[in-house]
Amino acid sequence: MGHAIYTLSDPRAILLKRQAGAMAAKDPEHEKEYKLYNLVEELTPEVFARVKKSDKVMCANVDLYSGFVYKMLNIPPELYTPLFAISRIVGWCAHRLEETIGNSRIIRPAYKSISKAKKYKTLDARG
Numbered sequence: 001m002g003h004a005i006y007t008l009s010d011p012r013a014i015l016l017k018r019q020a021g022a023m024a025a026k027d028p029e030h031e032k033e034y035k036l037y038n039l040v041e042e043l044t045p046e047v048f049a050r051v052k053k054s055d056k057v058m059c060a061n062v063d064l065y066s067g068f069v070y071k072m073l074n075i076p077p078e079l080y081t082p083l084f085a086i087s088r089i090v091g092w093c094a095h096r097l098e099e100t101i102g103n104s105r106i107i108r109p110a111y112k113s114i115s116k117a118k119k120y121k122t123l124d125a126r127g
Helices: 011-024 028-052 063-071 077-086 089-100
Strands: none
Touching: 011 028, 011 063, 028 063, 063 077
């Protein structure tokens, strides 16, 4: 939820949500999950405002529905992150060029990892 540029709506999310809804309508389990995503989209701005004590306007971004669409397309979960990254590499590179050419500070969104540190495994050792 949320986007640095789009505040009232993310046009990509609107289109993907429509497609996700059409796909989900074909399967009762998917339709149930789609309704959950809609509820998350509806409730998050209010919860965010209350918890963060912020009046920042928040909308769903395209990523709210992308993983769900991948799931309905039977794409294996281990490919979700690579697909996410592949679709953004050009933008990330352009952003980095902007940072190095015209701006001396690194621009990155607020991020707080909640994952636990893991020991690195080589590709051969992964299951």
